Amino acid sequence: MITFRKCAVLTLVAISFATSASVPATTLKRMSLPDLSRAAHTIVRARCIANSTRWDAGEIWTFTTFDVEEIWKGSAPAQITVRMLGGKSGNLTSTVSGVPQFSPGEELVLFLERTLAQDFSIVSWVQGTFRIGRNRRTGEEIVTQDTAAFAVFDPSSQRFETTGVRKMPVGAFHSLVIASAHAAQGSRQ
Amino acid sequence: MKRPITLATLCLCVFTSVQIPDAFSYTTDSTVPLAGGCPQPNRWNLSLASPLNRRWSTSLPLTSVTVLTVAAQRTPAQLTEIEQSILDSFGAWAGVTGTTFNSSTHPGFIAPIARVSTANSCSNDQENNIDGLNTICFNQSSTAFTTGVLAFTRVITANAPGVSVGVSGPAAFAGQILDADTLFRNDQQAIYATPGALATPQGQGAYDLESLLAHELGHWFGLDHSAVWRALMFPYSPPPGQFLGDRPTALAPDGPLSDDDRAGIRSLYPDPNDSVNIGVISGRILPANPFALANIPAPSTGSFVTGIFGAHVVAVDADTGTVVAATLGGWSCNVASQQLQFDGSYEIQRLPLNHNYKIHAEPLEGLVTPANIGDAMTSLCGPQQPGACTTPAANTNFNVRVRPASP
Numbered sequence: 001m002i003t004f005r006k007c008a009v010l011t012l013v014a015i016s017f018a019t020s021a022s023v024p025a026t027t028l029k030r031m032s033l034p035d036l037s038r039a040a041h042t043i044v045r046a047r048c049i050a051n052s053t054r055w056d057a058g059e060i061w062t063f064t065t066f067d068v069e070e071i072w073k074g075s076a077p078a079q080i081t082v083r084m085l086g087g088k089s090g091n092l093t094s095t096v097s098g099v100p101q102f103s104p105g106e107e108l109v110l111f112l113e114r115t116l117a118q119d120f121s122i123v124s125w126v127q128g129t130f131r132i133g134r135n136r137r138t139g140e141e142i143v144t145q146d147t148a149a150f151a152v153f154d155p156s157s158q159r160f161e162t163t164g165v166r167k168m169p170v171g172a173f174h175s176l177v178i179a180s181a182h183a184a185q186g187s188r189q
Numbered sequence: 190m191k192r193p194i195t196l197a198t199l200c201l202c203v204f205t206s207v208q209i210p211d212a213f214s215y216t217t218d219s220t221v222p223l224a225g226g227c228p229q230p231n232r233w234n235l236s237l238a239s240p241l242n243r244r245w246s247t248s249l250p251l252t253s254v255t256v257l258t259v260a261a262q263r264t265p266a267q268l269t270e271i272e273q274s275i276l277d278s279f280g281a282w283a284g285v286t287g288t289t290f291n292s293s294t295h296p297g298f299i300a301p302i303a304r305v306s307t308a309n310s311c312s313n314d315q316e317n318n319i320d321g322l323n324t325i326c327f328n329q330s331s332t333a334f335t336t337g338v339l340a341f342t343r344v345i346t347a348n349a350p351g352v353s354v355g356v357s358g359p360a361a362f363a364g365q366i367l368d369a370d371t372l373f374r375n376d377q378q379a380i381y382a383t384p385g386a387l388a389t390p391q392g393q394g395a396y397d398l399e400s401l402l403a404h405e406l407g408h409w410f411g412l413d414h415s416a417v418w419r420a421l422m423f424p425y426s427p428p429p430g431q432f433l434g435d436r437p438t439a440l441a442p443d444g445p446l447s448d449d450d451r452a453g454i455r456s457l458y459p460d461p462n463d464s465v466n467i468g469v470i471s472g473r474i475l476p477a478n479p480f481a482l483a484n485i486p487a488p489s490t491g492s493f494v495t496g497i498f499g500a501h502v503v504a505v506d507a508d509t510g511t512v513v514a515a516t517l518g519g520w521s522c523n524v525a526s527q528q529l530q531f532d533g534s535y536e537i538q539r540l541p542l543n544h545n546y547k548i549h550a551e552p553l554e555g556l557v558t559p560a561n562i563g564d565a566m567t568s569l570c571g572p573q574q575p576g577a578c579t580t581p582a583a584n585t586n587f588n589v590r591v592r593p594a595s596p
Contacts, residue, residue: 029337029378039336057332058318059343085333085343091352092319092367093568095218095231095344096333097408097424101567113335124337136586 028098028147031124033165037180039123040111042074045132048102049079053087056117060094062087063119064102072109072174073181081119082110100129100146107132109143109173132170141170216413216422216517217457219568222363223349227522227529228569229364231346231411232457235290235298239358244303245275245325246310253377255327257395259385268304271398274383275325276302277437278402281421282410284442287455287463287539292442294460311370312343319345321357321368323409325402327381329372340373340401342408369409371402384436397432403445411457413565416501416553417449417515452514455539468540473533474500474518474550476587488531488570489578496533499559499566499583500550504537507545514540517565518550519584529569531581552585559583 037043046066053062064082086096100122102108111128112120122128126146135142145165165173219228235241247268249255260266283292283299290298311326312318312333333341345368347353347360357367373381382395400421407422415422419434427433435444443451455466474497476482485494498519506513518535522528540546553559559566559582570578 029339031337035337059312059333060319060345085341088348091223091348092354093220093346093348094319095346095408095568096341097414098338098341116332121335123335125335127337128335 028124028127031127033176034180034183036111036123036128037073037177037183039113040073040128041114042076042112042120043072043109043177043181044068044076044080044112045070045072045107045109046080047107048104050104051087051102053089055089056083059085060087060089060092061085062099062101066102066108066110069107072177074112076112080112082112083115083117083119083121084125098125100126109170109177130165130173133167135167142167143170143173144168216415216515216565217411217453218344218346218413218565220346220348220364221568221570224363226527227524229362230457231344231364231366233366233410234361235458237297240298240300241290241323242300242303242321242356243279243323243325244305244310245272246305246307246328248306248308248310248326248328250328250375250377253375254380255373255375255377256398257380257382257386257389257392259383259389270383270385271327272302272304274398275402277442278399278406278445280442281403281437281445282406282443282454284437285446285451285454287451287460287466288458289460290458291460294462308375311372318370319368320355321353322355323369325371325373327373328375330375331372333372334374337378338374339379340371340405342369342371342405344369344408344411366409366411371405371409384432387430387432393430396429397427399436399445400427400433403433407450407454410454412450412453415449415453415515417447417503417512419512420447420449421445422450422453448511448513449515452537452539459539466539466541468542468544468546469536469538470504470540470546470548471534471536472548474502474535474589475533485581486579488529488581492528492530492578494531494581496531497550497584497587498531498533498581499553499585500533500535500587501553502535502537502548502550504540505547505549507547513544513546514538520569529578550589552587553583554585559585 046068049065049067051062051064053060061083066080068076068078068080084099086094086099109130111123113123115121129146130143132141132143143165144167147164217230219230221228233241254262256271258267258270260270279299283290285291289295308328309330311324311329312331344366345354347363347365347367349363350361351359353359354367360367380395381398382392383398386392387395387397404421412422414424417423421433433445437444482494487493496519500518501515502518503515504513514537516535516537519533520531521534566580570580
């Protein structure tokens, strides 16, 4: 016989907050906002225009074109191209977990590194990707990190904490990033 | 933080025991054939004549320690210790009963492991790295690595029958995996430890190699991330010094896995002789108010979203409370018409018989979000016909009310 009950998963979620993982994926190292700001050559607010896929250096890459709306750190042209490993080309699909995907029209804040090919890639992939949405009630612009919704283990305090950026007003996030970028710049001088 | 239920705007009903067309029983990446039709789950075409080839590069960084072992660095004993971790990680998946590559019932479907000695054997940025040689590399400097990316797995699948890469041989079906490589970066941004080394004081700062490898091998076999916390395919690794599940033993080689992982691999590689894990629960998740979906853009011309897409549907053993299996709900594909529909359908297969189950659905806004399984969602719509199909955004704004099944 099959029986049903709603939302026992809340318990599971509670347990998860008590015991969950320290790294946002098997592939990524945990980075704080100052860490990301320090690693990024350029931080922009941008709107996705289009995706294309092609081979380069023996791999399939997805190239996404963005219109740059604001530059929060470094410099960038009015339009940039971001390359990420994976995509579909001809009869083949290359899948890499942890790589962000973008849809035309969506707005994001991206923490960028220059590649050897002189285009851009994203610091720590999904971790350096922040999507802009709107608060359903107030209409206020908010930003959520692709890897926001998990508890991370802080080895120094031996405690689990939720540290990702989630549904933060864009203005407040902008201030945090600018402060982090200035702090990172100061620590290099 | 989970949204308080009082703020939820939708009230949903879970309908069960409804006959539905095909949907996947697990969160898996898929391929829409070039010729069109239903998405096919990505998986290998394994047989005795065409076993999974596998190798690893014994090249390790000279100036830094990437893999911590009990044996001394750069000795033959170290390579043996690392290789044992690789074999045990494969053994976890091959140890699952009820699959077509179980090491006891179907020996020989995974080839013996080979060694290569060159650095960058997985990706050298100079030639075609997609070669049909399935390789694990610990000494990689691919341009794909950006700051903070420690390791990743790249899986290549065919979009049509007949396609091949390197030594893979031609694909028998769309969605067949042709090549898989796992790359660990070599600049000491992270250190990995074998089980023996993890138990030492130095190992407390290292990541468990077997937990990471077994997770990456789950991607090799075609699984995407799971939102079940205990699952090995949960997207987040254990903290340094810790490992997931139980260590494998001769009696329980699949100890590191959870029941959800086992159900997932069984659903991709079902043994036709399995008479135990053949239970199926299916149904649809529908809004109490059908107009609640009216504002969702049509996924394709003439098609509408008629159910909740992107719900995490979980089967729990009613007697033990153990999570047995889970899937990404919200879609189905009509086998006869080959029409994909976002109708709220779900299907959980490969459940052990003679157990009682509870089913519940939850929004993917807990520890795992839609971004964690983006490939699984977007791959439902093929790219071959631009504009023909767009996967709707996962609906994370609901809570659930259950309508019991009719007897």
